[in-house]
Amino acid sequence: MQTSDVLLVEDNPDDVTFTQRAFKKNNFDNRIIVAHDGPAAVDLLLPLAGTAPLQPLLVLLDINLPQMSGLDVLRRLRSNGQTKLIPIIMLTTSNDNRDVLASYESGANGFVRKPVAFDDFLHAVKSLGDFWLEVNEQVPLQDS
Amino acid sequence: MTNRRRDARVGPEQLLALIDNTSAVIYMRDLEGRYMLINEEYERLFNVTREDILGKKDHDLFPVEVADEFRANDLAAAASGGPVQFEEIAPGEDGPHTYLTIKFPLLGADGAPYAVCGISTDITDRKRAEQEVRLFNVKLEQRVRERTAELEASTKELDAFAYSVSHDLRAPLRSLHGFSQLLLEDYSEQLDETGIAHLRRLQVNASLMAQLLDDLLRLSKTTRVELRRQAIDLSAMAESILRDLAAEEPDRSVKLLVAPALSGDGDLHLVRLALQNLIANAWKFTAHRPTAEITIGSTVSDSQTVFFVRDNGAGFDPRFKNKLFEPFQRLHSASEFEGSGIGLAIVQRVILRHGGTIWAESVPGVGATFFFTLTSSDSLPAAKDNDAN
Numbered sequence: 001m002q003t004s005d006v007l008l009v010e011d012n013p014d015d016v017t018f019t020q021r022a023f024k025k026n027n028f029d030n031r032i033i034v035a036h037d038g039p040a041a042v043d044l045l046l047p048l049a050g051t052a053p054l055q056p057l058l059v060l061l062d063i064n065l066p067q068m069s070g071l072d073v074l075r076r077l078r079s080n081g082q083t084k085l086i087p088i089i090m091l092t093t094s095n096d097n098r099d100v101l102a103s104y105e106s107g108a109n110g111f112v113r114k115p116v117a118f119d120d121f122l123h124a125v126k127s128l129g130d131f132w133l134e135v136n137e138q139v140p141l142q143d144s
Numbered sequence: 145m146t147n148r149r150r151d152a153r154v155g156p157e158q159l160l161a162l163i164d165n166t167s168a169v170i171y172m173r174d175l176e177g178r179y180m181l182i183n184e185e186y187e188r189l190f191n192v193t194r195e196d197i198l199g200k201k202d203h204d205l206f207p208v209e210v211a212d213e214f215r216a217n218d219l220a221a222a223a224s225g226g227p228v229q230f231e232e233i234a235p236g237e238d239g240p241h242t243y244l245t246i247k248f249p250l251l252g253a254d255g256a257p258y259a260v261c262g263i264s265t266d267i268t269d270r271k272r273a274e275q276e277v278r279l280f281n282v283k284l285e286q287r288v289r290e291r292t293a294e295l296e297a298s299t300k301e302l303d304a305f306a307y308s309v310s311h312d313l314r315a316p317l318r319s320l321h322g323f324s325q326l327l328l329e330d331y332s333e334q335l336d337e338t339g340i341a342h343l344r345r346l347q348v349n350a351s352l353m354a355q356l357l358d359d360l361l362r363l364s365k366t367t368r369v370e371l372r373r374q375a376i377d378l379s380a381m382a383e384s385i386l387r388d389l390a391a392e393e394p395d396r397s398v399k400l401l402v403a404p405a406l407s408g409d410g411d412l413h414l415v416r417l418a419l420q421n422l423i424a425n426a427w428k429f430t431a432h433r434p435t436a437e438i439t440i441g442s443t444v445s446d447s448q449t450v451f452f453v454r455d456n457g458a459g460f461d462p463r464f465k466n467k468l469f470e471p472f473q474r475l476h477s478a479s480e481f482e483g484s485g486i487g488l489a490i491v492q493r494v495i496l497r498h499g500g501t502i503w504a505e506s507v508p509g510v511g512a513t514f515f516f517t518l519t520s521s522d523s524l525p526a527a528k529d530n531d532a533n
Binding site: 012014015017018021064093094095096114115116117118119121 | 307310311314315317318319321322323324325326347350351354
């Protein structure tokens, strides 16, 4: 079942706090589920048989993650039929061209650099939420 | 040895005089390898006399390997029927010497060879010089390879460093800025005005440092990107930069003078970056002028096109002109003119990467002029110089 959940894949607890705050301040009442590393995110979205997978409306994915990088997570999700169409936005500190390019090449739907100033960050999250949570037509559920 | 004779006839004596007065070694051997004749230079070099050597063979005079080679070459020349050139090595007082030798057979009435003549010129010095050049080139290539490897390694290191700067140093700044904000929002009742002001200062500085990091990265990028030269219309480029600046601050009245048809040869992206910084500087430092004036033009110096950006702004103290292009050097206080002091460092790097030069002149309070070239002064001058101001 698709939900209105947002999966935030983020290892930095400060950034988790800011993202949650930004959602609240922008009046997005979607539940934010946090995965603190790549394997945790993959476990939620592609669990072992017997567990219901998380079907979020949007995944916000950091690049610089321990163990499995955000790009690795992205490629893993795109290579699986169940997760290949989930909207995934890279939300990261990097604005390195190679990271941006690799993200798009690996199937990211967008790339947002986290601004240092909190009001800029608020604004970025608002734009993201307005589009992906409100305006954008969701991927239709397919008959299984 | 030589006798002065008025006789115009050329006989054996004259011919002997000819072969004796040369720096080449000349000799004649029969087909058995026995000496028939040597010249004075031969006598001098190998410390033998013409009389003593008659009937002797090279094997009586030289080490066997040397003699074997001479003999083989004699036979080759005899068999060829005409002159043949060889490089031969013979022992000398200071070690082996290399000779460029021409050997040719003397043919009898029946057309068969009966002797071989040799003329050998000592080319040891030339060979040594050639060898030195070769060795030098090998060393040079080796050094270039080493330096390239070093450069590649340091570029990689710089890349890794830049990447780390962009990631690892920004995250803590975001925390500083963000938590200051959360304090302001959640605990504002427990903070007086001073406390709030302190938090705002914290935020301003976190943002400033983020800007500095970005600038630093831009600076390192200008050093790393590949240079692609092409013809550039600098007049059009300057005008578009000025249009952008004027659009950002429509209230400012600045008199803009861009010389027509300024053209240069350089990397489009990098040159734009440099010009952008120079013009933005001129724009910034004329902010307090009621009638600001920015001129972009070129002159020719030593048949080289020198571009310039001139303003009638605040200028700088010429005593500090060496510091102008150092990263994060600021010659004005932040309250007077804002900026991180990275702009001119970027400009200088761009110009240096083009092999050009950049310098500046100023009278404080009157204005500043920045001059730059896009080619090195020892390279050929541009095909067409645009002279305008």
